Amino acid sequence: MTTLNIEHASRWFGNVVAVNDVTMTIGPGVTGLLGPNGAGKSTLINMMGGFLAPSTGTVTLDGETIWRNESVYRQIGVVPEREAMYDFLTGYEFVVANAELHGLGKAEARKALATVEMEYAQDRKIGTYSKGMRQRVKMASALVHDPAVLLLDEPFNGMDPRQRMQLMDLLRRMGTEGRTVLFSSHILEEVEQLASHIEVIVAGRHAASGDFRKIRRLMTDRPHRYLVRSSDDRALAAALIADPSTAGIEVDMAEGALRIQAVDFGRFTELLPRVARAHGIRLLTVSPSDESLESVFSYLVAA
Amino acid sequence: MYNPTVARLTYRALLGRRRALILFALPALLIVIASAVRAFNGVDDQVAADVLGGFALATMVPLIGVIAGTGAIGPEIDDGSIVYLLAKPVKRPTIIVTKLTVAIAVTMVFSAVPTFVAGMILNGNGQQVAVAYTVAALVASIAYSALFLLLGTVSRHAVVIGLVYALLWEALFGSLIAGARTLSVQQWALSVAEKVAGDGLVASDVGLPVAVALLAGVTVAATWYAGQKLRTLTLAGEE
Numbered sequence: 001m002t003t004l005n006i007e008h009a010s011r012w013f014g015n016v017v018a019v020n021d022v023t024m025t026i027g028p029g030v031t032g033l034l035g036p037n038g039a040g041k042s043t044l045i046n047m048m049g050g051f052l053a054p055s056t057g058t059v060t061l062d063g064e065t066i067w068r069n070e071s072v073y074r075q076i077g078v079v080p081e082r083e084a085m086y087d088f089l090t091g092y093e094f095v096v097a098n099a100e101l102h103g104l105g106k107a108e109a110r111k112a113l114a115t116v117e118m119e120y121a122q123d124r125k126i127g128t129y130s131k132g133m134r135q136r137v138k139m140a141s142a143l144v145h146d147p148a149v150l151l152l153d154e155p156f157n158g159m160d161p162r163q164r165m166q167l168m169d170l171l172r173r174m175g176t177e178g179r180t181v182l183f184s185s186h187i188l189e190e191v192e193q194l195a196s197h198i199e200v201i202v203a204g205r206h207a208a209s210g211d212f213r214k215i216r217r218l219m220t221d222r223p224h225r226y227l228v229r230s231s232d233d234r235a236l237a238a239a240l241i242a243d244p245s246t247a248g249i250e251v252d253m254a255e256g257a258l259r260i261q262a263v264d265f266g267r268f269t270e271l272l273p274r275v276a277r278a279h280g281i282r283l284l285t286v287s288p289s290d291e292s293l294e295s296v297f298s299y300l301v302a303a
Numbered sequence: 304m305y306n307p308t309v310a311r312l313t314y315r316a317l318l319g320r321r322r323a324l325i326l327f328a329l330p331a332l333l334i335v336i337a338s339a340v341r342a343f344n345g346v347d348d349q350v351a352a353d354v355l356g357g358f359a360l361a362t363m364v365p366l367i368g369v370i371a372g373t374g375a376i377g378p379e380i381d382d383g384s385i386v387y388l389l390a391k392p393v394k395r396p397t398i399i400v401t402k403l404t405v406a407i408a409v410t411m412v413f414s415a416v417p418t419f420v421a422g423m424i425l426n427g428n429g430q431q432v433a434v435a436y437t438v439a440a441l442v443a444s445i446a447y448s449a450l451f452l453l454l455g456t457v458s459r460h461a462v463v464i465g466l467v468y469a470l471l472w473e474a475l476f477g478s479l480i481a482g483a484r485t486l487s488v489q490q491w492a493l494s495v496a497e498k499v500a501g502d503g504l505v506a507s508d509v510g511l512p513v514a515v516a517l518l519a520g521v522t523v524a525a526t527w528y529a530g531q532k533l534r535t536l537t538l539a540g541e542e
Contacts, residue, residue: 046537051386051536051537052538053535070391070394073392076390077390078386080386080538082382082383082386084382084384085384086315088316088319089315097311097312097387098391100308101309101387101391101393102391102392
Protein backbone atom coordinates (compact mmCIF):
# COMPACT_ATOMS: atom_id res chain seq x y z
CA MET A 1 0.00 0.00 0.00
CA THR A 2 1.47 3.30 -1.02
CA THR A 3 -0.49 6.43 -0.31
CA LEU A 4 0.17 10.04 -1.14
CA ASN A 5 -1.18 12.42 1.44
CA ILE A 6 -1.73 16.08 0.84
CA GLU A 7 -2.85 17.99 3.88
CA HIS A 8 -3.90 21.62 3.76
CA ALA A 9 -1.24 22.26 1.17
CA SER A 10 -1.00 25.69 -0.38
CA ARG A 11 1.57 27.08 -2.72
CA TRP A 12 1.97 30.62 -3.83
CA PHE A 13 4.39 32.34 -6.18
CA GLY A 14 4.77 35.93 -5.04
CA ASN A 15 1.24 37.25 -4.91
CA VAL A 16 -0.26 34.49 -7.01
CA VAL A 17 -1.85 31.57 -5.20
CA ALA A 18 -1.43 28.51 -7.40
CA VAL A 19 -2.71 25.90 -4.95
CA ASN A 20 -5.05 26.90 -2.16
CA ASP A 21 -5.52 24.74 0.93
CA VAL A 22 -5.84 21.39 -0.82
CA THR A 23 -6.35 18.21 1.16
CA MET A 24 -6.53 14.86 -0.63
CA THR A 25 -5.39 11.28 -0.32
CA ILE A 26 -4.30 9.32 -3.35
CA GLY A 27 -4.14 5.57 -2.95
CA PRO A 28 -3.55 2.57 -5.22
CA GLY A 29 -5.36 2.52 -8.55
CA VAL A 30 -5.59 5.16 -11.23
CA THR A 31 -6.53 8.66 -10.11
CA GLY A 32 -7.21 11.47 -12.53
CA LEU A 33 -6.41 15.05 -11.59
CA LEU A 34 -8.88 17.06 -13.63
CA GLY A 35 -8.97 20.80 -14.06
CA PRO A 36 -8.80 23.55 -16.65
CA ASN A 37 -5.44 24.92 -17.80
CA GLY A 38 -3.81 27.04 -15.15
CA ALA A 39 -5.84 25.46 -12.33
CA GLY A 40 -2.76 24.41 -10.41
CA LYS A 41 -2.52 20.78 -11.50
CA SER A 42 1.16 20.99 -12.40
CA THR A 43 1.96 22.82 -9.18
CA LEU A 44 0.23 20.08 -7.21
CA ILE A 45 2.02 17.32 -9.14
CA ASN A 46 5.34 19.12 -8.68
CA MET A 47 4.73 19.18 -4.94
CA MET A 48 3.91 15.46 -4.96
CA GLY A 49 7.03 14.82 -7.01
CA GLY A 50 9.25 16.74 -4.59
CA PHE A 51 10.16 19.51 -7.02
CA LEU A 52 8.34 22.23 -5.15
CA ALA A 53 7.93 22.90 -1.45
CA PRO A 54 4.40 23.58 -0.23
CA SER A 55 4.20 27.13 1.13
CA THR A 56 2.07 25.74 3.94
CA GLY A 57 0.73 22.29 4.69
CA THR A 58 2.35 18.92 4.10
CA VAL A 59 2.81 16.50 1.23
CA THR A 60 3.84 13.02 2.32
CA LEU A 61 4.27 9.51 0.92
CA ASP A 62 3.30 6.89 3.49
CA GLY A 63 3.99 9.44 6.20
CA GLU A 64 7.38 10.50 4.85
CA THR A 65 7.89 14.10 3.78
CA ILE A 66 8.60 14.26 0.06
CA TRP A 67 10.31 17.65 -0.17
CA ARG A 68 14.11 17.47 0.16
CA ASN A 69 14.00 13.72 0.56
CA GLU A 70 15.78 11.93 -2.26
CA SER A 71 15.02 8.49 -0.86
CA VAL A 72 11.33 8.77 -1.85
CA TYR A 73 12.37 8.41 -5.48
CA ARG A 74 12.94 4.70 -4.89
CA GLN A 75 9.14 4.55 -4.74
CA ILE A 76 8.13 7.34 -7.11
CA GLY A 77 8.39 7.48 -10.88
CA VAL A 78 7.86 10.87 -12.50
CA VAL A 79 6.78 11.63 -16.05
CA PRO A 80 7.15 15.40 -16.43
CA GLU A 81 5.10 17.46 -18.84
CA ARG A 82 8.11 19.28 -20.20
CA GLU A 83 9.51 18.06 -23.48
CA ALA A 84 13.16 18.64 -22.63
CA MET A 85 15.17 15.46 -22.38
CA TYR A 86 18.73 14.56 -23.21
CA ASP A 87 18.14 14.87 -26.93
CA PHE A 88 21.71 13.94 -27.80
CA LEU A 89 21.25 10.45 -26.34
CA THR A 90 19.46 7.54 -27.97
CA GLY A 91 16.31 6.29 -26.26
CA TYR A 92 18.24 3.27 -25.03
CA GLU A 93 21.12 5.32 -23.63
CA PHE A 94 18.65 7.60 -21.88
CA VAL A 95 16.74 4.79 -20.19
CA VAL A 96 19.98 3.02 -19.24
CA ALA A 97 21.24 6.25 -17.63
CA ASN A 98 17.99 6.51 -15.67
CA ALA A 99 18.36 2.88 -14.58
CA GLU A 100 21.95 3.46 -13.47
CA LEU A 101 20.93 6.44 -11.39
CA HIS A 102 18.69 4.03 -9.50
CA GLY A 103 21.58 1.61 -9.09
CA LEU A 104 20.13 -0.69 -11.76
CA GLY A 105 21.40 -1.70 -15.16
CA LYS A 106 20.78 -2.57 -18.77
CA ALA A 107 18.39 -5.46 -18.09
CA GLU A 108 15.91 -3.20 -16.30
CA ALA A 109 16.25 -0.57 -19.03
CA ARG A 110 15.46 -3.14 -21.71
CA LYS A 111 12.44 -4.35 -19.77
CA ALA A 112 11.10 -0.82 -19.37
CA LEU A 113 11.57 -0.10 -23.07
CA ALA A 114 9.70 -3.31 -23.88
CA THR A 115 6.85 -2.30 -21.57
CA VAL A 116 6.29 0.90 -23.54
CA GLU A 117 6.96 -0.87 -26.87
CA MET A 118 9.79 1.40 -27.88
CA GLU A 119 12.42 -1.21 -28.67
CA TYR A 120 12.06 -0.60 -32.38
CA ALA A 121 13.31 2.98 -32.08
CA GLN A 122 15.57 2.68 -29.04
CA ASP A 123 18.76 3.20 -31.02
CA ARG A 124 17.65 6.48 -32.54
CA LYS A 125 18.56 9.83 -31.00
CA ILE A 126 15.78 11.25 -28.82
CA GLY A 127 16.03 14.46 -30.83
CA THR A 128 14.47 12.62 -33.79
CA TYR A 129 11.47 11.30 -31.83
CA SER A 130 7.86 12.34 -32.27
CA LYS A 131 5.96 13.64 -29.29
CA GLY A 132 4.30 10.30 -28.64
CA MET A 133 7.65 8.48 -28.79
CA ARG A 134 9.19 10.95 -26.36
CA GLN A 135 6.27 10.41 -24.04
CA ARG A 136 6.80 6.66 -24.12
CA VAL A 137 10.54 6.94 -23.49
CA LYS A 138 9.76 9.26 -20.57
CA MET A 139 7.40 6.56 -19.32
CA ALA A 140 10.13 3.94 -19.66
CA SER A 141 12.54 6.12 -17.67
CA ALA A 142 9.93 6.48 -14.92
CA LEU A 143 9.14 2.75 -14.85
CA VAL A 144 12.69 1.48 -14.89
CA HIS A 145 12.86 0.96 -11.10
CA ASP A 146 9.38 -0.55 -10.89
CA PRO A 147 7.98 2.24 -8.68
CA ALA A 148 4.91 1.92 -6.48
CA VAL A 149 3.83 5.44 -7.37
CA LEU A 150 3.66 6.93 -10.84
CA LEU A 151 3.07 10.66 -11.35
CA LEU A 152 2.24 11.86 -14.85
CA ASP A 153 1.68 15.49 -15.82
CA GLU A 154 -0.60 15.79 -18.87
CA PRO A 155 0.68 12.52 -20.35
CA PHE A 156 -1.76 12.47 -23.27
CA ASN A 157 -0.91 15.89 -24.62
CA GLY A 158 0.01 15.68 -28.27
CA MET A 159 -0.53 11.93 -28.59
CA ASP A 160 -2.43 10.46 -31.48
CA PRO A 161 -5.49 8.29 -30.69
CA ARG A 162 -3.62 5.01 -31.06
CA GLN A 163 -0.78 6.09 -28.77
CA ARG A 164 -3.34 7.45 -26.35
CA MET A 165 -5.09 4.09 -26.22
CA GLN A 166 -1.81 2.24 -25.72
CA LEU A 167 -0.81 4.49 -22.85
CA MET A 168 -4.25 4.20 -21.28
CA ASP A 169 -4.01 0.41 -21.40
CA LEU A 170 -0.59 0.57 -19.81
CA LEU A 171 -1.70 2.88 -17.01
CA ARG A 172 -4.81 0.83 -16.40
CA ARG A 173 -2.61 -2.25 -16.06
CA MET A 174 -0.35 -0.41 -13.60
CA GLY A 175 -3.42 0.53 -11.57
CA THR A 176 -4.75 -3.03 -11.43
CA GLU A 177 -1.32 -4.22 -10.33
CA GLY A 178 -1.84 -2.12 -7.22
CA ARG A 179 0.32 0.84 -8.09
CA THR A 180 -0.70 4.35 -7.19
CA VAL A 181 -1.03 6.10 -10.54
CA LEU A 182 -1.88 9.80 -10.71
CA PHE A 183 -2.20 11.68 -13.97
CA SER A 184 -3.41 15.17 -14.75
CA SER A 185 -5.57 16.26 -17.64
CA HIS A 186 -7.87 19.08 -18.63
CA ILE A 187 -10.03 16.79 -20.74
CA LEU A 188 -12.99 15.22 -18.95
CA GLU A 189 -13.41 12.35 -21.42
CA GLU A 190 -9.77 11.36 -21.02
CA VAL A 191 -10.06 11.21 -17.26
CA GLU A 192 -13.39 9.40 -17.40
CA GLN A 193 -12.05 6.67 -19.64
CA LEU A 194 -9.09 5.88 -17.45
CA ALA A 195 -9.45 6.97 -13.86
CA SER A 196 -11.39 5.03 -11.29
CA HIS A 197 -11.16 8.05 -9.04
CA ILE A 198 -11.19 11.72 -10.00
CA GLU A 199 -9.98 14.78 -8.14
CA VAL A 200 -11.11 18.09 -9.61
CA ILE A 201 -8.96 21.19 -9.19
CA VAL A 202 -10.24 24.60 -10.19
CA ALA A 203 -8.44 27.90 -9.61
CA GLY A 204 -6.10 26.24 -7.14
CA ARG A 205 -8.88 24.79 -5.05
CA HIS A 206 -10.01 21.22 -4.59
CA ALA A 207 -13.47 21.41 -6.16
CA ALA A 208 -14.71 17.84 -6.16
CA SER A 209 -13.67 14.29 -5.55
CA GLY A 210 -15.21 10.93 -6.41
CA ASP A 211 -15.64 8.32 -9.12
CA PHE A 212 -16.50 9.46 -12.63
CA ARG A 213 -20.21 8.84 -12.15
CA LYS A 214 -20.30 11.25 -9.23
CA ILE A 215 -18.29 13.86 -11.12
CA ARG A 216 -20.54 13.46 -14.19
CA ARG A 217 -23.59 13.89 -12.03
CA LEU A 218 -22.13 17.02 -10.46
CA MET A 219 -21.45 18.35 -13.91
CA THR A 220 -24.84 17.53 -15.40
CA ASP A 221 -27.14 18.13 -12.41
CA ARG A 222 -26.64 21.83 -12.45
CA PRO A 223 -28.59 24.68 -13.98
CA HIS A 224 -28.12 24.50 -17.74
CA ARG A 225 -28.75 27.50 -19.93
CA TYR A 226 -30.08 27.18 -23.45
CA LEU A 227 -30.74 29.63 -26.19
CA VAL A 228 -33.82 28.55 -28.16
CA ARG A 229 -35.36 30.04 -31.28
CA SER A 230 -38.67 28.73 -32.56
CA SER A 231 -41.61 29.55 -34.81
CA ASP A 232 -43.58 30.76 -31.73
CA ASP A 233 -41.34 31.69 -28.80
CA ARG A 234 -44.07 32.85 -26.43
CA ALA A 235 -46.29 29.76 -26.87
CA LEU A 236 -43.22 27.54 -26.33
CA ALA A 237 -42.23 29.50 -23.23
CA ALA A 238 -45.70 29.12 -21.75
CA ALA A 239 -45.72 25.37 -22.38
CA LEU A 240 -42.21 24.80 -20.97
CA ILE A 241 -42.56 26.79 -17.75
CA ALA A 242 -45.41 24.48 -16.67
CA ASP A 243 -42.84 21.67 -16.23
CA PRO A 244 -40.65 21.52 -13.07
CA SER A 245 -37.52 20.86 -15.13
CA THR A 246 -37.53 24.50 -16.21
CA ALA A 247 -36.54 27.09 -13.64
CA GLY A 248 -36.85 30.26 -15.66
CA ILE A 249 -37.39 31.62 -19.14
CA GLU A 250 -36.51 35.03 -20.47
CA VAL A 251 -37.77 36.39 -23.75
CA ASP A 252 -34.79 38.09 -25.30
CA MET A 253 -36.36 40.62 -27.65
CA ALA A 254 -33.06 41.82 -29.10
CA GLU A 255 -31.92 38.32 -30.00
CA GLY A 256 -35.38 37.16 -30.95
CA ALA A 257 -34.87 34.08 -28.80
CA LEU A 258 -35.70 32.43 -25.49
CA ARG A 259 -33.12 32.09 -22.74
CA ILE A 260 -34.11 29.04 -20.77
CA GLN A 261 -32.65 27.86 -17.50
CA ALA A 262 -33.20 24.14 -16.95
CA VAL A 263 -32.60 22.48 -13.58
CA ASP A 264 -33.10 18.86 -14.57
CA PHE A 265 -30.82 18.30 -17.52
CA GLY A 266 -32.10 14.85 -18.53
CA ARG A 267 -35.74 15.67 -18.20
CA PHE A 268 -35.49 19.00 -20.02
CA THR A 269 -33.68 17.62 -23.06
CA GLU A 270 -36.44 15.06 -23.39
CA LEU A 271 -39.24 17.58 -22.70
CA LEU A 272 -38.32 20.29 -25.18
CA PRO A 273 -38.88 18.41 -28.45
CA ARG A 274 -41.99 16.69 -27.10
CA VAL A 275 -43.63 19.99 -26.05
CA ALA A 276 -42.71 21.65 -29.33
CA ARG A 277 -44.28 18.85 -31.33
CA ALA A 278 -47.44 18.75 -29.21
CA HIS A 279 -47.98 22.48 -29.81
CA GLY A 280 -47.04 22.43 -33.46
CA ILE A 281 -44.05 24.72 -32.85
CA ARG A 282 -40.94 24.42 -35.02
CA LEU A 283 -37.61 24.57 -33.21
CA LEU A 284 -35.12 26.68 -35.18
CA THR A 285 -32.18 26.86 -32.76
CA VAL A 286 -31.36 24.94 -29.62
CA SER A 287 -27.92 25.72 -28.28
CA PRO A 288 -26.43 25.33 -24.84
CA SER A 289 -25.07 28.74 -23.89
CA ASP A 290 -22.67 27.79 -21.10
CA GLU A 291 -21.33 24.42 -22.03
CA SER A 292 -17.66 25.30 -21.94
CA LEU A 293 -15.65 23.23 -19.53
CA GLU A 294 -14.65 26.40 -17.70
CA SER A 295 -18.27 27.14 -16.81
CA VAL A 296 -18.79 23.57 -15.65
CA PHE A 297 -15.74 23.92 -13.47
CA SER A 298 -16.76 27.29 -12.12
CA TYR A 299 -20.12 25.81 -11.23
CA LEU A 300 -18.34 23.03 -9.35
CA VAL A 301 -16.33 25.52 -7.34
CA ALA A 302 -19.36 27.53 -6.38
CA ALA A 303 -21.23 24.36 -5.33
CA MET B 304 30.41 11.88 -3.86
CA TYR B 305 30.97 11.00 -7.52
CA ASN B 306 28.40 9.44 -9.81
CA PRO B 307 29.77 8.04 -13.09
CA THR B 308 26.38 8.24 -14.83
CA VAL B 309 25.98 11.92 -13.99
CA ALA B 310 29.56 12.46 -15.17
CA ARG B 311 28.91 10.71 -18.48
CA LEU B 312 25.77 12.75 -19.14
CA THR B 313 27.60 15.96 -18.25
CA TYR B 314 30.57 15.22 -20.53
CA ARG B 315 28.30 14.45 -23.45
CA ALA B 316 26.18 17.53 -22.83
CA LEU B 317 29.26 19.77 -22.53
CA LEU B 318 31.16 18.49 -25.53
CA GLY B 319 28.12 17.84 -27.71
CA ARG B 320 26.69 21.34 -27.72
CA ARG B 321 27.53 24.05 -30.18
CA ARG B 322 29.15 26.19 -27.53
CA ALA B 323 31.76 23.46 -27.22
CA LEU B 324 33.24 24.88 -30.43
CA ILE B 325 34.54 27.79 -28.35
CA LEU B 326 36.34 25.24 -26.22
CA PHE B 327 38.36 24.32 -29.28
CA ALA B 328 38.55 27.78 -30.86
CA LEU B 329 40.15 29.62 -27.94
CA PRO B 330 43.07 27.22 -27.42
CA ALA B 331 43.62 27.16 -31.19
CA LEU B 332 43.78 30.96 -31.16
CA LEU B 333 46.34 30.88 -28.35
CA ILE B 334 48.54 28.46 -30.26
CA VAL B 335 48.29 30.62 -33.39
CA ILE B 336 49.23 33.75 -31.42
CA ALA B 337 52.13 31.96 -29.74
CA SER B 338 53.42 30.65 -33.06
CA ALA B 339 53.14 34.10 -34.67
CA VAL B 340 54.93 35.83 -31.78
CA ARG B 341 57.69 33.26 -31.84
CA ALA B 342 58.07 33.58 -35.59
CA PHE B 343 58.27 37.35 -35.64
CA ASN B 344 59.93 37.99 -32.29
CA GLY B 345 62.12 34.98 -31.62
CA VAL B 346 62.59 33.68 -28.08
CA ASP B 347 61.98 36.26 -25.35
CA ASP B 348 61.12 35.23 -21.79
CA GLN B 349 59.34 38.49 -20.97
CA VAL B 350 57.21 38.35 -24.13
CA ALA B 351 56.36 34.72 -23.39
CA ALA B 352 55.22 35.70 -19.90
CA ASP B 353 53.21 38.61 -21.30
CA VAL B 354 51.38 36.47 -23.85
CA LEU B 355 50.62 33.70 -21.37
CA GLY B 356 49.61 36.16 -18.64
CA GLY B 357 47.74 38.58 -20.87
CA PHE B 358 45.83 36.18 -23.10
CA ALA B 359 46.01 32.66 -21.69
CA LEU B 360 45.46 33.32 -18.00
CA ALA B 361 43.57 36.63 -18.15
CA THR B 362 41.18 35.80 -20.97
CA MET B 363 41.20 32.21 -22.14
CA VAL B 364 41.13 30.39 -18.80
CA PRO B 365 38.17 32.36 -17.38
CA LEU B 366 36.24 32.06 -20.67
CA ILE B 367 36.77 28.31 -20.82
CA GLY B 368 35.79 28.23 -17.15
CA VAL B 369 32.54 30.07 -17.92
CA ILE B 370 31.65 27.67 -20.73
CA ALA B 371 32.51 24.50 -18.82
CA GLY B 372 31.28 25.64 -15.40
CA THR B 373 27.92 27.08 -16.41
CA GLY B 374 27.51 24.56 -19.24
CA ALA B 375 27.86 21.62 -16.85
CA ILE B 376 24.51 22.42 -15.23
CA GLY B 377 22.89 25.60 -16.57
CA PRO B 378 21.25 24.26 -19.75
CA GLU B 379 19.76 21.30 -17.86
CA ILE B 380 18.17 23.63 -15.32
CA ASP B 381 16.98 26.01 -18.04
CA ASP B 382 15.21 23.39 -20.12
CA GLY B 383 14.06 21.35 -17.13
CA SER B 384 15.78 18.11 -18.11
CA ILE B 385 17.60 18.16 -14.75
CA VAL B 386 14.37 16.65 -13.44
CA TYR B 387 15.65 13.26 -14.61
CA LEU B 388 18.66 13.62 -12.30
CA LEU B 389 16.71 15.08 -9.41
CA ALA B 390 13.97 12.42 -9.44
CA LYS B 391 16.50 9.80 -8.40
CA PRO B 392 17.76 8.57 -5.06
CA VAL B 393 21.05 10.40 -5.64
CA LYS B 394 22.23 12.99 -3.13
CA ARG B 395 22.09 16.46 -4.61
CA PRO B 396 25.61 17.38 -3.41
CA THR B 397 26.85 14.27 -5.25
CA ILE B 398 25.36 15.66 -8.45
CA ILE B 399 27.14 18.98 -7.86
CA VAL B 400 30.50 17.45 -6.96
CA THR B 401 30.35 15.19 -10.01
CA LYS B 402 29.47 18.04 -12.32
CA LEU B 403 32.24 20.12 -10.73
CA THR B 404 34.75 17.35 -11.34
CA VAL B 405 33.73 17.22 -15.00
CA ALA B 406 33.86 21.02 -15.34
CA ILE B 407 37.33 21.12 -13.76
CA ALA B 408 38.60 18.35 -16.00
CA VAL B 409 37.25 20.03 -19.13
CA THR B 410 38.59 23.45 -18.12
CA MET B 411 42.01 22.00 -17.34
CA VAL B 412 42.24 20.09 -20.59
CA PHE B 413 41.14 23.04 -22.71
CA SER B 414 43.10 25.72 -20.85
CA ALA B 415 46.14 24.28 -19.07
CA VAL B 416 47.24 21.97 -21.88
CA PRO B 417 47.18 24.68 -24.57
CA THR B 418 48.85 27.09 -22.14
CA PHE B 419 51.71 24.64 -21.74
CA VAL B 420 51.96 24.04 -25.48
CA ALA B 421 51.93 27.79 -26.16
CA GLY B 422 54.62 28.30 -23.52
CA MET B 423 56.81 25.68 -25.13
CA ILE B 424 56.36 27.35 -28.52
CA LEU B 425 57.12 30.81 -27.12
CA ASN B 426 60.36 30.13 -25.26
CA GLY B 427 60.70 26.40 -24.74
CA ASN B 428 59.88 26.73 -21.03
CA GLY B 429 62.82 29.09 -20.43
CA GLN B 430 62.78 30.40 -16.83
CA GLN B 431 59.99 27.87 -16.17
CA VAL B 432 57.49 30.30 -17.72
CA ALA B 433 55.44 27.60 -19.47
CA VAL B 434 55.24 25.42 -16.37
CA ALA B 435 54.44 28.39 -14.13
CA TYR B 436 51.50 29.51 -16.25
CA THR B 437 50.33 25.93 -16.70
CA VAL B 438 50.23 25.53 -12.91
CA ALA B 439 48.36 28.85 -12.68
CA ALA B 440 45.87 27.66 -15.30
CA LEU B 441 45.37 24.40 -13.41
CA VAL B 442 44.61 26.04 -10.06
CA ALA B 443 42.49 28.75 -11.71
CA SER B 444 40.51 26.00 -13.50
CA ILE B 445 39.42 24.60 -10.16
CA ALA B 446 38.24 27.90 -8.67
CA TYR B 447 36.60 29.14 -11.90
CA SER B 448 34.75 25.86 -12.40
CA ALA B 449 33.35 25.98 -8.87
CA LEU B 450 32.35 29.64 -9.18
CA PHE B 451 30.69 29.30 -12.56
CA LEU B 452 28.99 26.03 -11.65
CA LEU B 453 27.41 27.86 -8.73
CA LEU B 454 26.42 30.67 -11.08
CA GLY B 455 24.84 28.15 -13.45
CA THR B 456 22.87 26.70 -10.54
CA VAL B 457 21.49 29.97 -9.23
CA SER B 458 20.95 32.10 -12.33
CA ARG B 459 19.40 31.73 -15.73
CA HIS B 460 21.77 34.42 -16.95
CA ALA B 461 24.86 32.58 -15.79
CA VAL B 462 26.73 32.86 -19.08
CA VAL B 463 26.24 36.63 -19.33
CA ILE B 464 27.18 37.22 -15.70
CA GLY B 465 30.13 34.89 -16.09
CA LEU B 466 31.34 36.71 -19.20
CA VAL B 467 30.99 40.08 -17.49
CA TYR B 468 33.01 38.78 -14.56
CA ALA B 469 35.63 37.14 -16.72
CA LEU B 470 36.09 39.97 -19.19
CA LEU B 471 35.36 43.09 -17.14
CA TRP B 472 36.43 42.18 -13.64
CA GLU B 473 39.32 39.83 -14.30
CA ALA B 474 40.67 41.30 -17.51
CA LEU B 475 39.86 45.01 -17.24
CA PHE B 476 39.33 46.15 -13.64
CA GLY B 477 41.92 43.66 -12.46
CA SER B 478 44.54 45.45 -14.49
CA LEU B 479 43.35 48.98 -13.65
CA ILE B 480 42.21 48.95 -10.05
CA ALA B 481 44.51 47.59 -7.38
CA GLY B 482 41.74 46.56 -5.00
CA ALA B 483 39.98 44.46 -7.60
CA ARG B 484 43.11 42.42 -7.97
CA THR B 485 42.93 41.06 -4.47
CA LEU B 486 39.54 39.56 -5.27
CA SER B 487 40.55 37.94 -8.50
CA VAL B 488 41.00 34.26 -9.21
CA GLN B 489 43.59 35.27 -11.78
CA GLN B 490 45.76 37.01 -9.17
CA TRP B 491 45.50 34.08 -6.79
CA ALA B 492 46.61 31.76 -9.55
CA LEU B 493 49.45 34.14 -10.48
CA SER B 494 50.59 34.07 -6.89
CA VAL B 495 51.04 30.32 -7.21
CA ALA B 496 52.79 30.77 -10.58
CA GLU B 497 55.15 33.33 -9.06
CA LYS B 498 56.68 30.62 -6.90
CA VAL B 499 57.38 28.46 -9.93
CA ALA B 500 58.72 30.95 -12.48
CA GLY B 501 62.09 32.68 -12.64
CA ASP B 502 62.56 36.02 -10.84
CA GLY B 503 60.51 38.99 -11.98
CA LEU B 504 58.64 37.28 -14.79
CA VAL B 505 55.41 36.62 -12.94
CA ALA B 506 54.04 39.05 -10.38
CA SER B 507 50.95 38.88 -8.21
CA ASP B 508 49.45 41.37 -5.79
CA VAL B 509 48.43 38.63 -3.41
CA GLY B 510 50.72 36.73 -1.10
CA LEU B 511 50.89 32.95 -1.52
CA PRO B 512 49.26 31.91 1.80
CA VAL B 513 46.36 34.29 1.23
CA ALA B 514 46.01 33.19 -2.38
CA VAL B 515 45.92 29.50 -1.52
CA ALA B 516 43.46 30.09 1.31
CA LEU B 517 41.19 32.14 -0.96
CA LEU B 518 41.36 29.61 -3.81
CA ALA B 519 40.46 26.76 -1.50
CA GLY B 520 37.85 28.79 0.38
CA VAL B 521 36.06 30.00 -2.75
CA THR B 522 36.06 26.52 -4.29
CA VAL B 523 34.69 24.81 -1.19
CA ALA B 524 32.14 27.52 -0.38
CA ALA B 525 30.83 27.75 -3.96
CA THR B 526 30.51 23.96 -4.21
CA TRP B 527 28.75 23.66 -0.87
CA TYR B 528 26.34 26.47 -1.70
CA ALA B 529 25.57 25.03 -5.14
CA GLY B 530 24.69 21.73 -3.46
CA GLN B 531 22.35 23.54 -1.10
CA LYS B 532 20.72 25.45 -3.95
CA LEU B 533 20.17 22.24 -5.90
CA ARG B 534 18.50 20.63 -2.89
CA THR B 535 15.88 23.36 -2.90
CA LEU B 536 15.77 23.95 -6.63
CA THR B 537 12.16 24.41 -7.55
CA LEU B 538 11.04 23.47 -11.01
CA ALA B 539 8.14 25.72 -11.74
CA GLY B 540 5.48 24.19 -13.94
CA GLU B 541 4.54 25.61 -17.28
CA GLU B 542 1.39 27.13 -15.91
